[in-house]
Amino acid sequence: APRIFWLFVISLMLLYTIYYAYLVLQDRVVTKGSWIWYHVGIICFVMSTLIVMIVHYRRRAIQGVFHEMKEASEKYHEIWNNVMAKQNRQVHDLVHTTQRIEDTIAKARKQYSTTFVKRLLSGKKSRFSRVGKLRQTTDDIDELFALAQSVSFDFQDWVAGWCPVGVVIPGPIKKPARALQKVVRSYLRDPGQLTDLVRCTIVVETVEEVQQVLNDILRRSTILDADSLDLLSDGERHAEEVYNLAQSAETFSKHTQSALDLRDLSAGKEQFKDLTAGKETGKEASNSAKNLRGTMRRSFTTRSYCSSTASDGEEPKILRLVDCDNRFDPSYKSISSAGYRHMCIHCEVGWVVHPTLCEFLPVEMWSQVDGVCQLICEIQILLREIFEVKATSGHAHYLHFRNVMIK
Numbered sequence: 001a002p003r004i005f006w007l008f009v010i011s012l013m014l015l016y017t018i019y020y021a022y023l024v025l026q027d028r029v030v031t032k033g034s035w036i037w038y039h040v041g042i043i044c045f046v047m048s049t050l051i052v053m054i055v056h057y058r059r060r061a062i063q064g065v066f067h068e069m070k071e072a073s074e075k076y077h078e079i080w081n082n083v084m085a086k087q088n089r090q091v092h093d094l095v096h097t098t099q100r101i102e103d104t105i106a107k108a109r110k111q112y113s114t115t116f117v118k119r120l121l122s123g124k125k126s127r128f129s130r131v132g133k134l135r136q137t138t139d140d141i142d143e144l145f146a147l148a149q150s151v152s153f154d155f156q157d158w159v160a161g162w163c164p165v166g167v168v169i170p171g172p173i174k175k176p177a178r179a180l181q182k183v184v185r186s187y188l189r190d191p192g193q194l195t196d197l198v199r200c201t202i203v204v205e206t207v208e209e210v211q212q213v214l215n216d217i218l219r220r221s222t223i224l225d226a227d228s229l230d231l232l233s234d235g236e237r238h239a240e241e242v243y244n245l246a247q248s249a250e251t252f253s254k255h256t257q258s259a260l261d262l263r264d265l266s267a268g269k270e271q272f273k274d275l276t277a278g279k280e281t282g283k284e285a286s287n288s289a290k291n292l293r294g295t296m297r298r299s300f301t302t303r304s305y306c307s308s309t310a311s312d313g314e315e316p317k318i319l320r321l322v323d324c325d326n327r328f329d330p331s332y333k334s335i336s337s338a339g340y341r342h343m344c345i346h347c348e349v350g351w352v353v354h355p356t357l358c359e360f361l362p363v364e365m366w367s368q369v370d371g372v373c374q375l376i377c378e379i380q381i382l383l384r385e386i387f388e389v390k391a392t393s394g395h396a397h398y399l400h401f402r403n404v405m406i407k
Contacts, residue, residue, distance in 0.1 A: 010051055017045040065401045069338040072389055072398075076339030079385045083207060084330065090207040091328060097214060098326040098343075101223060105323065108224045125192070134224065134322045134346075135192035137374045141179070147375045148173050148197040151351060154358040155377055156200045158318075164216050166204035166381075173197055185407060195323075195346050199378035203387045207328065210343060210381050214324075217345060217379070221319040222363050316362040319347040322376060338401055340390070343381040350374045 066073070084091060109132055127135050136144060152173050160168040174197045187193040202213055323346040327337070334341060350366040351358040351373055366372050382390070390398075 010048060013044040013048040013051075016040075017048055021045075066338065069398070069401055072393055073339040075389045076334070076341065076386060079383070079389070080334070080339070080341060083383070087207045090211065091330065094207055094211050094214070094343075095326065095329050097211065098324050098329070101218075101321065101324045104223045105321075129187070129190060129193055133193055134195075134348075134376065135190070136195065136376055139190060139192035141183075141191040141194070144191060144194060144197060144375070145173070145176065145179075147373055150353055150373070151349065151358050151375055151377075152198045154351070154360075155198055155349060158360060159200055159202075159379065162216065162220070163202055163213065165209045165212055166202050169201045169203060171199040171201060174199070182407075195376040196378040198375060199380065201380045201382055201387070203382050203384050205384050207383070210328065210383070213381055214343070214345070217319065217321065217347070219315050220317060221321040221347060222317045224320060224322045317364070318360050318362060319349060320363050322346050322348055338398065340398070341383075341386060345379045345381070346376050347379065348374055348376045 109128060112126075112128060125135070125139070127137075129135055138144065156168065156170040160170075174194070179191075179194055179197065183189055183191050183194065204210055204213060323344075325344040326332070327334070327341040328343055332341070349360055350363065351360045352369060352371055353373065361369060361372060366374065
């Protein structure tokens with residue numbers, strides 16, 4: 001709608017400029033009032049010319065960045081065509097699963113309707129943004145980074161502990177500069193919509209393995225429920241508490257700095273050689289990574305990620321699944337990402353902070369235990385072939401692509 005509005009305004013300006021230029025050529029501008037409108041026409045002409053020039057150079061920039069992405073984009077499309085040719089049934093099964101998840105989340109979003117009067121009386125914001133995205137429990141960016149720093153290592157270690165297939169590649173906490181850039185470009189200056197400060201990537205071989213990872217996440221998750229959501233807190237956590245939380249995370253990170261360095265994506269290219277050079281099998285790399293993580297755990301402290309099972313023997317529901325973006329859906333318009341495809345899952349976790357670890361709690365206990373921290377984290381699932389293209393040249397070009405497209 002905004003694009004249509006501005007196109008309409010620009011069109012009126014151009015038409016007025018053309019019309020008044022015609023009057024000037026016909027010597028029909030004679031009255032004093034007409035000369036005022038003549039200057040208005042000049043202003044419209046200058047503004048419309050500038051707008052046309054901006055649009056022209058932006059189109060040229062977009063064409064240039066698509067040309068830079070051409071090689072990687074062709075590889076992405078080739079990989080996807082092969083996937084559709086060999087794994088068509090698995091792709092559609094995956095679409096069916098994610099569609100059911102999206103329908104459930106959409107239903108919760110519809111039920112969770114907060115009136116202006118309710119928000120005014122409570123003094124809090126809605127958990128959902130205007131575009132329907134679930135916000136974090138706070139919109140204080142300093143607190144968000146403190147929470148991210150305290151849970152990032154433990155969350156990625158926990159995911160690697162239960163992931164049934166593939167290789168878990170941890171990601172660093174999003175840099176503050178990029179986070180602020182995203183808040184301004186995409187989220188209308190709302191930091192509460194930053195849901196990827198803590199993220200990790202799971203690299204698998206086939207779409208069937210994507211389905212397997214998704215099923216494992218679902219076994220450990222409750223899908224977003226409107227009844228369990230509260231209004232967004234507005235600065236309820238005191239500054240001293242946030243500072244202590246950040247200090248605790250900083251102390252813990254000092255003991256684990258060498259491990260965190262190993263878990264960086266660039267180091268991951270060497271650690272998981274099967275993804276780039278093919279010198280190890282995925283199983284061997286996964287086992288070596290798990291052994292490394294086990295050694296690190298023993299060197300820090302004895303952990304307990306709420307390993308107790310529920311009364312019926314099922315996995316405790318540690319995650320609250322709040323969004324599932326399936327770009328493996330054939331209907332997804334991959335031109336917006338230059339052919340790149342993945343599955344992006346956002347899950348909310350709740351934990352209590354101990355001196356040297358975070359203990360994750362089941363969703364049902366978040367409202368029952370004092371001092372529970374909550375944060376929405378991101379899990380990306382990629383096919384190995386797509387990851388290889390991204391790790392070699394695709395991501396470097398994508399950074400330029402992202403900046404040109406203002407994402």
